[in-house]
Amino acid sequence: MEEIHGSEAPPIFGARELWWPSVSEFEKGAARNPRAFHELVGRPGKGFVMLARAEPAK
Structure with missing residues (x-):
């Protein structure tokens, strides 16, 4: 990974x-x-939560 980061x-x-x-x-x-x-989305540290929508909007 060092060669990338x-x-x-x-x-x-x-x-x-x-x-x-x-x-x-x-x-x-x-x-x-x-x-x-x-508890799942609120874990400490560097984290991100994203809700992606793949369905058509109504």
Whole structure:
């Protein structure tokens, strides 16, 4: 990795992808266990959360 990032630490160490078939299913899943969802996305450190939408807008 040093040949790519030099002596600096890479900006991203790993990625976790979670998938739901629609935004409404994501909302239902997060609402079913908000504590678990917030624990997952609220972990300390350098992290990013992105919700990407692949379905057509209604």
